Amino acid sequence: MNDRAKLASDQWEKERPDIDSKIMALVGRLLEATSLIERDWLYPLASQFELHQGEFDVIATLRRSGEPYALTPTALYESLMLSSGAMTSRLDRLENKGLIERGRAPEDRRSILVKLTPAGLALIDKILPLHVANEQQALAALSQAEQRQLDTLLTKLLTGLHNVP
Structure with missing residues (x-):
């Protein structure tokens, strides 16, 4: 190296x-x-899987939100730390691929919900085990104990970075 x-x-x-x-x-x-x-x-x-990493992040975020696998665009872009413009282009691409749909929120007709389609749910459920195995392989140079230690240190670092005025 x-x-x-x-x-x-x-x-x-x-x-x-x-x-x-x-x-x-x-x-x-x-x-x-x-x-x-x-x-x-x-x-x-x-x-x-013909996705950009950012598109994967969107469908993964919807999947981990739990049923009905739907969030407002604002909740999505805040979760992914994106601008609303960046989120809109990702949503447009995912909608064109048939992986998400946008519709009115049932409890507030003025609000929009982004929801995984059945195809989007099937795709993320197919990719997710491969993604986890991929991440495990990427960090394989570190033992499990070293990975836990790195996680602890990075959590501490990020906490400190977020608390800087």
């Missing part, structure tokens, strides 16, 4: 010994790990 973060850190250490280049290497590794997992593991699996 070419440790680009270490190379960059070593270069900064030489050029600017007054800064903490080790922290730069750590953040670089986090970013590279995210990029590799997305590029080499998540995107290829979604594309096998």
